[in-house]
Amino acid sequence: xxxxxxxxxxxxxxxxxxxxxTNRTVRTRLRGVRKVRxxxxxxxxxxxxxxxxxxxxxxxKISDYLKAKGIYPSKRYNGYSMYHxxxxxxxxxxxxxxxxxxxxxxxGTNEGGTLIDLVLKMFPxxxxxxxxxxxxxxxITDSIFSFQPPRNPIKRGTxxxxxxxxxxxxxxxxxxxxxxxxxxxxxxxxxxxxxAKKYCKEVYFNVGDKQFFGIGTENENGWAIRNKFWKGxxxxxxxxxxxxxxxxxxxxxxxxxxxxxxxxxxKNLAQDFMVLNSLINIKKSMDIIKSYDSVVLxxxxxxxxxxxxxxxxxSLSKCHDLSERYQHHKDLNDYWMSRQERPLRKVGRSR
Numbered sequence: 001x002x003x004x005x006x007x008x009x010x011x012x013x014x015x016x017x018x019x020x021x022t023n024r025t026v027r028t029r030l031r032g033v034r035k036v037r038x039x040x041x042x043x044x045x046x047x048x049x050x051x052x053x054x055x056x057x058x059x060x061k062i063s064d065y066l067k068a069k070g071i072y073p074s075k076r077y078n079g080y081s082m083y084h085x086x087x088x089x090x091x092x093x094x095x096x097x098x099x100x101x102x103x104x105x106x107x108g109t110n111e112g113g114t115l116i117d118l119v120l121k122m123f124p125x126x127x128x129x130x131x132x133x134x135x136x137x138x139x140i141t142d143s144i145f146s147f148q149p150p151r152n153p154i155k156r157g158t159x160x161x162x163x164x165x166x167x168x169x170x171x172x173x174x175x176x177x178x179x180x181x182x183x184x185x186x187x188x189x190x191x192x193x194x195x196a197k198k199y200c201k202e203v204y205f206n207v208g209d210k211q212f213f214g215i216g217t218e219n220e221n222g223w224a225i226r227n228k229f230w231k232g233x234x235x236x237x238x239x240x241x242x243x244x245x246x247x248x249x250x251x252x253x254x255x256x257x258x259x260x261x262x263x264x265x266x267k268n269l270a271q272d273f274m275v276l277n278s279l280i281n282i283k284k285s286m287d288i289i290k291s292y293d294s295v296v297l298x299x300x301x302x303x304x305x306x307x308x309x310x311x312x313x314x315s316l317s318k319c320h321d322l323s324e325r326y327q328h329h330k331d332l333n334d335y336w337m338s339r340q341e342r343p344l345r346k347v348g349r350s351r
Contacts (some may be wrong), residue, residue, distance in 0.1 A: 053132065056135055071086050082096055123180065171205060176215070185215065196258055200217050240274050249298065251274070279304055
């Protein structure tokens with residue numbers, strides 16, 4: 001197998017050397033396995049792990065996995081791409097992914113390898129078996145957002161629709177950052193964990209006899225919940241974040257608010273925030289909206305969002321539309337994601 005060298009040339013590495021290195025990694029990760037049924041069970045388990053690692057390395061592109069994590073190349077070339085390292089800070093991209101060989105190398109640390117090696121490097125606390133589950137969850141099924149076994153994934157659309165009688169029963173609330181899948185989901189939407197922590201939690205809930213989890217924003221009647229494959233609520237209502245300011249910024253969804261904070265870097269934002277969670281909540285929030293001296297609207301650019309914007313501006317002269325500043329995008333999060341690798345034009349505030 002060929003591994004790229006630091007000077008741009010490729011050097012041959014004997015296959016037995018690569019195999020030995022991979023085997024040492026796997027053996028190290030498996031030391032904690034209990035020998036419940038003796039050496040034979042351990043050998044069988046080891047064999048299955050190695051087989052699965054080989055299958056994943058052959059079937060899933062490293063570039064696709066990085067994309068699922070919200071990590072994109074800084075430069076693309078014929079046959080390979082250059083990234084900023086996903087596991088350390090750097091100013092210039094020195095992390096190379098070969099599309100032809102499906103291998104990676106970090107020139108800054110002189111480390112490299114396969115997809116499994118990359119996941120173990122990115123998440124050093126994972127065992128090999130957990131790393132396999134991490135890859136399968138992101139790239140093969142949506143079962144990571146369920147506590148059901150990965151081989152029996154939930155189906156899209158099987159959760160209830162977003163209404164107040166959803167049958168969702170919340171059994172636990174945690175700080176964001178507790179679950180790898182949700183942190184990765186935030187990153188895929190261009191949102192930093194520290195930004196989201198101020199407004200969201202990890203919500204664990206039952207639907208019937210099944211358990212799921214997602215990113216939740218508390219509202220007046222429950223929680224608005226979403227993950228990579230579904231969104232809904234335990235109770236319909238607005239999320240009102242009061243800071244004592246006289247200007248209110250209104251968003252349709254929480255990722256629009258978080259994108260706004262990323263764009264503005266939360267510098268001198270003399271605003272309170274309202275997330276509608278659904279356009280049907282506008283009418284019952286009118287008393288709150290009227291209590292502010294000034295209101296800026298950052299609703300979606302689809303038909304529903306634009307209709308609501310026109311109606312609010314028609315009924316209240318204090319309302320100002322800022323959505324034209326991302327007019328070529330469906331919403332503010334879509335705009336933010338499209339601009340991350342380009343110079344940013346801040347959305348700004350109305351005066």
